[in-house]
């Protein structure tokens with residue numbers, strides 16, 4: 001596994017991720033996804049949605065607004081308690097997360113030293129992470145609203161609407177993908193901790209008493225997605241269960257799925273048994289009855305909730321760390337590559353941004369480039385393709401290997417003069433196969449699965 005700096009510079013060089021507001025020197029804790037990054041991110045989100053919503057009869061989707069009635073955040077406890085401990089240095093006034101410093105320096109709060117100037121800290125205080133804004137033309141206390149710090153609360157406040165309009169009953173789930181915002185004290189480690197990020201969250205409503213069974217079920221299901229669908233190695237993933245003392249006040253149980261990042265084992269997803277905390281709170285604050293009435297048994301109850309909550313950006317980073325491979329001297333020992341380091345991005349081919357590259361073997365022969373463009377037009381309505389005629393064929397292959405393109409197609413004289421076939425090259429094995437143009441679409445549909 002490579003270090004994080006390599007991944008950061010690779011992402012910038014190849015157009016996966018740029019720092020936000022780049023020409024203005026960036027903006028702390030914000031990033032932009034470039035042409036390849038947006039494809040990778042979309043493929044991950046599509047896979048999560050397929051796995052969580054489409055493949056289950058009892059899960060439905062939602063896309064809620066980012067700014068909501070501020071009472072929601074009072075009910076959920078975010079206004080009061082969604083905070084991190086902040087330590088400010090007495091000397092240089094730099095700010096850090098107190099809990100992070102305690103872990104790093106392995107001492108108690110009173111003895112912490114500033115990592116920047118070795119100065120001492122002022123007493124730690126709680127810092128609320130919600131980003132505020134004002135709604136309407138007047139900026140006063142009454143017009144304060146928040147950018148949502150998570151997507152989950154929007155699901156709880158839509159639970160009644162969904163129960164009343166869809167044919168669902170516990171156990172059932174509501175899934176949502178969307179942006180969340182947190183005014184993190186110390187954003188960092190590239191896209192691992194940012195102030196604007198994207199979450200994929202599921203709230204799964206179950207009958208009280210069935211919650212422990214479903215908590216275990218979702219821990220297993222979520223691990224299965226990383227290993228079997230995304231193709232992350234099992235040994236690079238682990239589940240860290242929180243002890244009773246570490247649990248948030250609303251949670252009955254919590255397990256974090258961690259990935260072995262170059263920065264160490266870190267959370268990519270949290271799975272919590274939230275009991276009936278959220279629905280109880282929203283019932284109390286809104287005055288609306290949120291109980292589920294089971295007509296069969298005549299029972300009425302507030303469901304318990306199991307919540308798998310996953311960060312898209314952290315999955316992007318994990319996949320890039322997993323796939324990025326440098327091969328010294330290259331995979332072929334031509335003189336051209338002997339001195340070079342060859343990079344191959346061994347992404348699961350279903351997640352690769354570009355699926356197929358179309359490469360005419362010679363550039364100045366119209367008969368060949370015309371055919372190549374024809375093939376590009378044929379395939380690009382089915383798969384994301386790239387057409388490239390610049391440079392030697394070896395360089396063009398390497399350019400595609402580097403961005404993780406699983407297949408390259410070359411078009412040569414035989415294609416147009418003899419067999420109406422092309423050569424398809426595999427990124428990982430470098431094996432080449434001759435395929436008839438008429439069979440190409442079917443051939444590629446067989447190579448890619450609907451994730």
Ligand code: ATP
Nearest residue numbers: 184192193194197267268269270309310311313314
């Ligand atoms: P951490 O302990 O790393 O701050 P958290 O426990 O506060 O994370 P949750 O509130 O459980 O995170 O959010 C669920 C998921 O959302 C996390 O597992 C992570 O993938 C993602 N996430 C949370 N905060 C951020 C952030 N600042 N930047 C990127 N992703 C985030």
